[in-house]
Amino acid sequence: MNIPFYLIAALTVLGGSAAVLLKNTVHCALALTIAFAGLAVLFLQLDAQFAGFAQILVYIGAVAILVVFAILLTRGSETPKDGVFSHTWLAGLAVAAAVFSVLGWAVLQSVPGLPYTPAAAPIVTVNDIGKALMGRYVLPLEIVAVLLTAALIGAVIVAMHEKEGTK
Amino acid sequence: MFATLDQIFVLFKQWLVGLLPAGLQPVAGVLLCVVVIIGLFPGLFALTVLLERKGLARIQNRIGPNRAGPFGLLQPIADAIKSLTKEDIVPLSADGTVHFLAPLVLVVAVFMGFAVLPMGRNMVLVDMDASLLFFFAVGASTELSVFMAGWSSRNKYSLLGAMRAVAQMISYEVPLLMSSVAVVMMTGSLSLVKIVEAQNHYTWGLPHWYIFTPWGFAGFVMFAIAATAETNRSPFDLPEGESELVAGYFTEYSGFKFALFFLGEYLGMFSISGLGTTLFLGGWSAPFAFLGWVPSWIWFFGKLMLSICVFIWVRGTLPRLRQDQLMNFAWKFVLPMTLLNLFVAGLWRFLGDGWQRWVVCSAILVLAYVIVGRVEMRRQHVGPRSYRYAE
Amino acid sequence: MLGEGILKGLAETAKNFAGSFVSAERLTTVEYPEQRIAPIEATRVFPFLVYDGPEWEAGLRCVACQICEKECPPKCIYIEKSKDKKPDAVGKQQFYPAKFDIDVSVCMSCQICVEVCPFEAIKMDTEFELSTDDRFGGLLHDRKQLAKSNEYYHHIHPTEAAEVDARLAEEKAKAEAKAKAAAAAPKPAVPAAKPAAKPVEGEA
Structure with missing residues (x-):
């Protein structure tokens, strides 16, 4: 692909990982917003205007705000003293890996099914x-x-x- | 001659860009437009602040600022110098990065909205298919910056102001979108350029602006209410209610960052006024067919400033709402009316040309307004406030 | 009808807006440094110390009793009592303030110092242009700056000053009468003077 794609992809991945790794929950929510914005720009780069703008409108305008509200209204913004990691992180990891593998499998399976016509993007x-x-x-x-x-x-x-x- | 005057900025841009080598021309063209927008609207902001201070003063039977320069015309410059040279104070307990980023995110998001507004014939920075959606998308991201400002200041007033602002913006974004959807239904396009062109027709010398139809008028009123709330203007200025919250979410901002918030607020007002003008008041089209020779950009900015004056007039008139009144008004009055308006707009389309549709649509809307108004008024009980937990 | 009140309000403000250009009597404000509103007698801004006679230092009514200093809610008064004594307005030997400072930036114009003063020595001024470019020294007024003559007091608060003067004159007359009585009945005065002195104290 091209340089802008890699830049935006790096930003999205950074935002996503920051959302997982940061200690302060509100910072996590804001980092998640960066990931959302990166995804929206990726959609726009694929000429999917509607999907891109809907992503911004729904995810940044509503979902991020909802997350932030939920954090503040439940006093979740205070960082717990005994670390942010849950005791059942192993099980969580397993679930995440399972979801990822299913999604990855689905994506990889579907690629050969599509007709590969790079020139005629509708x-x-x-x-x-x-x-x-x-x-x-x-x-x-x-x-x-x-x-x-x-x-x-x-x-x-x-x-x-x-x-x-x-x- | 008049056609040249109408297109003078477009021609000037083409001439200026033409001086550059061919490879740079597309980038230079976009950059030039961006620079003009970034220069023009803050200038308009300075003018509006003066206009507002003068206008509010006259409404309150005062004279208003008249010291800096003739008639106080240099007041905005004095204000700008003051805010630029003031000390920038960041609270010790504030979240430095987020505190710094919040005003930037706000101003950037607000500026992006101007990219899709058609400010004259052929005068639009980006003419895209989904420009209305783009406008609302970037408008929605200002909420996040408001939250960032309020949360990162670590101040109860800031946080309360931010929570109020976000709740209000989310509540009124729904009617704002819904009232614009009626226009989209009629035009059959999300492109603001096409929406203006659809209104730029005349019958007997009178324009086909959407405000001159029953559904358009109702939609415009709802849009104006929602826009006032969305820009945190009085009577919906709860997020920064001076009497309660010092300055709301930007309490802890000083110097130039405060100026940026102030700028962002007014730019938001300009962009939403521009959108309202485009959707309901025919954008850059002339109000009468015989005035078609006047340059289109004069009409656009004239209508823009007119709606700004109405904003100021309303601010000078109405007291601030209470939080529960605000929410009730949004969800129990404005939203149902906009939903009904969508239905009426559909009816208007399928009833076909003729006088019947005027009668039917107006009757439905007036009836609904009277009934909803009666119900709202009946439930209004004036008396001491009752509390749920304190008693 | 819903929205009727809004339209009425808009009409009212529009009337004000247009009217302020047409009729000058609508304008409620004046252009301050050039134009001034006529002074209002009950105005109070910042305390000053009253002195009698031509000499400010000799005539200060203040006896440095420090009641105002203790009562001042924001604690903006600083008094230092003198070591020696000098005769006050009624001729009695009294202490006087060696130092009497009031901080303009702290004072909240509550007038409590005036109300508690038993000697009518501190009163409220109407002077409001107290700003200065010296943030520390300039805002701390010492006793020389605070001292203002009784004539000045009469000038700014005529009614109040007349009442105060009458009260002071009455007290002075009583004190003189008491002194005269004490001088007239020298020997058996000890049991007799006491019941005579009581009502004077009660009235004061």
Whole structure:
């Protein structure tokens, strides 16, 4: 590939590893944001404007803020004295390795299946994405919408329960 | 002649870039535009600060700054020198790196929004397919810088201000997006250039701006409310409520970093005003067909400054909301109205040309406004505040 | 109707905005260094020490009792009592302040020193242009700077100063009467003078 790709990839990896290795939880969250931003730029480099901007909007604008809020509201910003590593780090490592191997396997398997045509990268406009979402992929979209609605209602019920208890 | 005047900046840029060797031309062209944007909007910021101080003073029956230069015109320069020469104090317990980065992230993110605003005919830095999405994406990343500033200062006022700011920005970003989606539905494009072009038509000499349709007017009102909240302007200036939080998330910033926050806030106001102008007020198109000869950039900046004046006027009029009022207003009034507005916009599209759609759409919106307004007013109980835990 | 109040408010501020250009009487402020508001009698800014007669040092009413120093909430008064004594306004031998400093930057204009002073020696000034370019020495006013004549006091607070003068004159008259009574009845004065002195103390 080219130099910008390697620079951005290095930044993303650095951000990701900093998110795991830093001691202060808020610093971890901010480092995670760098990784998100790097991913967004990688999408943009692949001419996937919609995916790139949606990545920034959703991940930096909402998910990172949500993470940070969760940390602050649960007093997680105070670094524990006995180290940040959990006692069950071995099990965590095993789970992470398993997930990574599954994902890696899936990616490696799927590469030969794609037709390798580097010259004719199709220009995908937002219009096309919208049509695809509303046409071919309307069922997955609706299922995701139902799932999110269920999550939202669940959150409201969780929040309401406490109020009834105090009354 | 008028066409040349209209395109004078574009022609000037082409001439200037043409002097360079061919290999450098694309880079130089972009750099030139970036430099102009970075120079122009802080200049406008200086002007606006003076305008705001003068305007607020007149609203309060005062005279306003009139010492530095004739009519106080040099006041912004005096302010700039003051903030540049002030000592930069970083609290001892502050998180140095994050404290330093926060104002930079804010200003950079805010500046990026200007890249996609069409400031005149053919005057846009990047004309991309998803420019509206780009605008909202970079706008969303300012929230993070606000949080960084508040958290890294290690000050309760800063942190409270940052939490308020982030909660407010997230709440009002939803109606902001939703009210713009109606415009996107009508235009069928996320490109701001195309949105302006779709409004640049005239019937009987009157423009086809989206604000002159029922759904467009409702959308514009909702957009204006959400934009005011998004830029932390009064009456939604809780994150920096001076009477409660010193200065909110930038309490611990002094000197030039404080100036950067101030700049970021006003630049955010400019960019959101520019977006509102582009989406609902026809961008750079003239208000009447016979005024089409006036250069397009004059219209854009005229409309921009007009909306800034409205911002100042509103600031001089309304008192600050309370936090629960703010959240109730966002989720129980603005958001339902924008969702309804989306529906109305769809109806407008499928009812076809004719007077019926005007009647139907206006009736739905007015009815909903009256009903929601009645419900909101009825639940309003004025009296001593009740507390949940303190009693 | 929702939003009605906002429109009314906007109309009101617009009226103010336009009106401030048209009618000058709307403008509530003055351009300070050139124009000044007429002095208001009840203004209080910073304390000063009152002296009687032409000589400030001899006429200071302060007897260095240090009550104000102890009462001052922000502790901005610094007093040093003199070693010797000198006659005060009523002719009694009293201590006087060898040093009397008040820090402008600390004083909060609460007037408590004035209220606690039993000798009407400290009063509030209306002078407000106290800024200086010397951050340390310049803001600490010594007794020479603080001393101002009774005429000046009459000038800035005429009503209050008249009351104070009347009170002082009454006290002086009583003290003189007491001295005269003591001089007139020299020998059996010891049991008789005591009940006579009591009401004077009670009134003071």
